[in-house]
Amino acid sequence: MDDGAELAAALAAHLDGLAFTGLGTDQVTALVIDAITGWAQAQGWRVYRRAPSVVSLPPPLDRQKSVLDVACARPGGALPIAIEVDHTDRRRTVDKLVAEAAAGRVALWVRWSPGKINAPGPPVHLVPLAVTKPRPGQFARGVERPPPPHSTGPGSGTAQEFPL
Numbered sequence: 001m002d003d004g005a006e007l008a009a010a011l012a013a014h015l016d017g018l019a020f021t022g023l024g025t026d027q028v029t030a031l032v033i034d035a036i037t038g039w040a041q042a043q044g045w046r047v048y049r050r051a052p053s054v055v056s057l058p059p060p061l062d063r064q065k066s067v068l069d070v071a072c073a074r075p076g077g078a079l080p081i082a083i084e085v086d087h088t089d090r091r092r093t094v095d096k097l098v099a100e101a102a103a104g105r106v107a108l109w110v111r112w113s114p115g116k117i118n119a120p121g122p123p124v125h126l127v128p129l130a131v132t133k134p135r136p137g138q139f140a141r142g143v144e145r146p147p148p149p150h151s152t153g154p155g156s157g158t159a160q161e162f163p164l
Contacts, residue, residue: 004106004125007081011108012127014039019142021134025087028139032085032110032129036070040081046073053082054103055096066096071105085110089118097124114139 018035020028033049040047051071056062072081082100084093086109097107101123111117112129119126131141 003078004108004123007106008108008125008127011036011039011110012129015110015127015129017142018129021140022138023140024137025139028112028131029085029087032112033069036083036085036110040070040072043072044075045081048072051082053096053100055099068096068100079104079106081106081108083108083110085112087112089113094120094124112139112141 015032015035018031020031023031037047037049048071049069050067053066053068055066057064057066068082069085070081070083072083074080082097082105084097086093089111093109097109097120101107107124108127109120109124110127110129112131114131114133117126117128117130119128129141131139134140
């Protein structure tokens, strides 16, 4: 049974608490992969990073297999899970995950972006992760900026008293 919708929802709930600021693309991707790995290990699953995919690389490397960001083996006859993490909308990733699903794996796509995230549709289950882009090349998520020191505490002014 493909329990992908439930797995995607559970992973999304886990990633909802992920917070960071000022990270570059590779750093965000690594942090997300670490969080996914921790989530899967907490379930008691065997976790493999950079696991071989059923999909070959494009020529001239077509004798080699592509890799998955994370793969999980689950006990009790549950389908294995194939997980990809991307910050862009890559057709090759969707094709890879469709092939993984056809091979009997639950296909999850963790897509992080400051923009609109489109669902790829079945059999790939999307786990969207919204981020912000406070500066060029830097991303943030779930980090609230504290008020400046001069605007907190007793006797502090209000916006009406101190217009900008």
